[in-house]
Amino acid sequence: MDNPFKKIFSNIKVFGGSSSDRAVGIDIGSSSIKVVEIKKKSGRVILETYGAVSLGPYASLELGRSTNLPLEKITEALKEVLKQSGITTKEVALSIPAQASLVFNIDLPAQIKEGDIGSIIPTEVRKYIPVPITEVSLDWFLVPQKQPSFEEINNPDLPPPTNKKEVLVVAIQNDAISKYNSIISECQLSASFFEVEVFSSIRSNFEHELSLVLLMDFGASGTKLSLVEFGTVKSFHIINRGGVNISDSIAKSLSIPFSKAEEMKKEFGLFENSNEKSLADIIRIHIDYIFSETNNVLLGYEKKYNRTISKVILTGGGSLLKGLKEVAAINFKAEIETGHPFSKVIAPEFLTKVLEVNGPEFAVALGLALRKLQ
Numbered sequence: 201m202d203n204p205f206k207k208i209f210s211n212i213k214v215f216g217g218s219s220s221d222r223a224v225g226i227d228i229g230s231s232s233i234k235v236v237e238i239k240k241k242s243g244r245v246i247l248e249t250y251g252a253v254s255l256g257p258y259a260s261l262e263l264g265r266s267t268n269l270p271l272e273k274i275t276e277a278l279k280e281v282l283k284q285s286g287i288t289t290k291e292v293a294l295s296i297p298a299q300a301s302l303v304f305n306i307d308l309p310a311q312i313k314e315g316d317i318g319s320i321i322p323t324e325v326r327k328y329i330p331v332p333i334t335e336v337s338l339d340w341f342l343v344p345q346k347q348p349s350f351e352e353i354n355n356p357d358l359p360p361p362t363n364k365k366e367v368l369v370v371a372i373q374n375d376a377i378s379k380y381n382s383i384i385s386e387c388q389l390s391a392s393f394f395e396v397e398v399f400s401s402i403r404s405n406f407e408h409e410l411s412l413v414l415l416m417d418f419g420a421s422g423t424k425l426s427l428v429e430f431g432t433v434k435s436f437h438i439i440n441r442g443g444v445n446i447s448d449s450i451a452k453s454l455s456i457p458f459s460k461a462e463e464m465k466k467e468f469g470l471f472e473n474s475n476e477k478s479l480a481d482i483i484r485i486h487i488d489y490i491f492s493e494t495n496n497v498l499l500g501y502e503k504k505y506n507r508t509i510s511k512v513i514l515t516g517g518g519s520l521l522k523g524l525k526e527v528a529a530i531n532f533k534a535e536i537e538t539g540h541p542f543s544k545v546i547a548p549e550f551l552t553k554v555l556e557v558n559g560p561e562f563a564v565a566l567g568l569a570l571r572k573l574q
Contacts, residue, residue: 225568251285400567418518469522
């Protein structure tokens with residue numbers, strides 16, 4: 201799935217002269233850095249290598265901890281993961297974390313011409329952006345209008361079709377762009393483009409879904425919700441609760457080190473543990489909160505657009521939590537699917553199981569690389 205936001209992201213820093221049959225995606229998260237390299241050969245996309253490094257130790261913290269590292273430490277970690285994974289390609293694509301960006305929809309009067317939207321956006325979005333407009337880079341995309349069916353037109357219970365133009369807007373902090381440019385420069389790399397992580401994740405997790413789909417990205421510091429219809433992001437939200445919060449609760453409740461809590465979370469998840477029966481309940485408190493907040497988002501969207509989700513795709517490292525898929529099925533009454541980004545590339549058969557398990561963690565990095573080859 202292509203990313204509509206090409207004006208900002210392709211023009212932030214473009215370098216020519218590199219081979220277009222090889223691509224590297226870099227996802228710098230709060231708890232780890234993930235990298236993926238792919239290449240195109242005879243019309244097929246082939247996985248070359250991938251790797252990850254935890255950032256906790258670079259801040260003298262345990263594995264899995266969220267960090268706020270200085271540039272030199274992130275640079276050190278990135279150099280290490282590139283070395284360990286054997287990546288030598290110098291032209292790369294980077295993700296911008298959701299926390300450093302805003303993704304939202306606005307409605308404009310139908311009579312406004314598309315050519316005039318660019319000049320109107322900076323004024324219209326001020327109410328949505330909590331910092332001066334000069335501190336962000338803006339881009340926008342005019343959302344195609346879905347043609348109503350005969351049944352929808354003649355159903356008196358449905359709201360009448362709107363005459364407004366719907367515009368999807370992205371705002372990225374200029375400081376974030378500057379930060380990642382510095383990291384790239386220190387690593388002696390060049391950036392083909394930057395992209396907000398949500399679009400990279402959608403590209404690697406989606407096939408040809410046309411109905412409304414919820415993508416839930418379970419990260420270390422938060423859970424990101426993207427409602428996608430006809431390949432377009434219709435709504436985006438962040439729930440400030442993620443894997444680190446769960447492990448912290450386990451550690452405090454059971455009086456064990458964070459590293460042991462991480463280990464138990466991954467081993468047992470929401471399944472019952474005969475040695476520690478309260479483990480699943482501790483985890484369930486956080487999962488119930490995330491799902492409750494998600495249902496509030498879905499209810500608000502349904503009231504506004506009269507659309508309900510047909511599928512939920514779980515992605516991100518936290519989506520690997522044992523029992524999560526089963527609990528999600530009960531909560532959402534929809535088809536539940538765990539993302540398998542590496543299904544989009546060809547890899548050695550002996551890696552099939554490993555890639556299926558690890559895939560959700562590398563969704564953003566792979567999505568970046570896939571765009572580079574498009």
